[in-house]
């Protein structure tokens with residue numbers, strides 16, 4: 578009788594021991610997955626902000642004339658884009674991917690150029706230049722997403738089939 582109880586207790590210790598270890602292992606694995614997702618969604622959140630500001634400029638890109646109100650959209654969105662692109666370049670660099678690095682920097686440069694246009698908005702041709710910058714920016718988005726095999730459109734941009742990438 579005694580030995581039976583002893584056996585049962587040893588048995589349960591072993592069982593608890595094993596399940597404890599596996600629980601630990603699972604927890605560790607889950608933590609690892611969570612960590613990866615966190616990093617991924619951080620870039621996704623940044624992209625969403627980039628997207629929002631880009632879209633603000635795109636929405637008015639068919640206008641024949643920009644009044645103060647539209648120029649303000651270009652000015653604000655490009656300033657915000659510069660800020661966001663700087664974070665993208667710094668925080669989400671991919672040193673092992675030359676093309677990615679180049680496109681990441683190009684995105685920042687195109688945003689800076691857009692802001693330069695905003696600053697000379699009273700000059701002749703500024704409207705066309707601003708609209709050109711919207712296209713330059715869009716092409717950079719499309720090239721990087723294409724490079725990575727990310728297919729955001731058409732669900733994000735209904736009606737957009739041509740993103741300037743062939």
Ligand code: HEC
Pocket residue numbers: 616617618620621622624625627628631677678680681684714715717718719721722725727729733
């Ligand atoms: C240098 C590369 C690069 C450039 C340039 C780039 N993207 Fe992205 N984009 C990514 C990567 C990588 C992801 C995937 C992020 C993730 O899910 O972790 C992404 C994802 C997105 C998403 C999806 C976010 C989500 O909710 O999952 C949107 C929207 C987006 N990009 C918009 C843009 C726009 C607009 C531009 C241009 C103004 C742009 N991107 C330029 C690399 C780039």
